[in-house]
Amino acid sequence: MQELEDRIRHDGIVKAGNVLKVDAFLNHQCDVELFDHMGAEWARLFKDVEINKILTIEASGIGMACIAAQHFGGVPVVFAKKAQSINLDGEQYATTIYSFTKQKEYPVIVGKRFLSEGDKVLIIDDFLANGCALEGLIKICEAAGAEVAGIGIAVEKGFQGGGDKLRERGFRVESLARIADMDCDTDEITFA
Numbered sequence: 222m223q224e225l226e227d228r229i230r231h232d233g234i235v236k237a238g239n240v241l242k243v244d245a246f247l248n249h250q251c252d253v254e255l256f257d258h259m260g261a262e263w264a265r266l267f268k269d270v271e272i273n274k275i276l277t278i279e280a281s282g283i284g285m286a287c288i289a290a291q292h293f294g295g296v297p298v299v300f301a302k303k304a305q306s307i308n309l310d311g312e313q314y315a316t317t318i319y320s321f322t323k324q325k326e327y328p329v330i331v332g333k334r335f336l337s338e339g340d341k342v343l344i345i346d347d348f349l350a351n352g353c354a355l356e357g358l359i360k361i362c363e364a365a366g367a368e369v370a371g372i373g374i375a376v377e378k379g380f381q382g383g384g385d386k387l388r389e390r391g392f393r394v395e396s397l398a399r400i401a402d403m404d405c406d407t408d409e410i411t412f413a
């Protein structure tokens with residue numbers, strides 16, 4: 222998606238450790254008009270896929286998922302919550318996710334009331350790096366008996382391999398910007 226690539230080139234900052242900072246428009250200050258165009262693009266890419274629910278993870282995914290939902294007929298958006306600990310009362314699907322940016326594991330939960338067998342889920346997230354966050358969300362869908370109908374990503378860092386692994390497993394992953402390479406010394410970003 223040219224508009225997102227241009228914005229990343231203009232306002233993205235490449236940090237050490239393969240981290241791209243996009244907090245000026247994506248995950249701290251939010252450019253709602255850009256989110257709207259991203260939602261339209263996901264809707265175009267997944268127009269042949271039946272989707273009745275969007276699943277994301279707090280916090281960065283929520284804004285873009287809610288705007289995107291308006292392009293999918295106003296389907297509900299469920300976000301996985303980062304929990305302090307996993308509550309074993311049986312009311313929640315739970316798993317742990319290894320955080321690429323924080324370099325530690327954390328538990329995430331989704332209330333069983335909000336994800337069920339028969340749901341056709343579009344997972345949306347801001348970044349795809351090694352794929353750990355998506356693995357966790359896929360596990361939660363599997364536990365619920367819900368189908369992962371598609372995965373919509375804003376920025377995929379292709380050189381970290383998570384997207385290719387998911388595609389090899391048969392998931393349909395559509396990333397709006399795919400970074401082939403980035404360099405924190407020159408701030409140069411190469412798109413795939």
Ligand code: 5GP
Nearest residue numbers: 239240241321348349350351352353354383
């Ligand atoms: P993964 O689990 O695929 O390794 O990493 C994806 C998650 O880590 C995303 O949900 C995102 O929050 C965070 N993340 C991964 N890479 C980056 C990055 O370069 N910049 C930012 N801001 N977040 C990232």
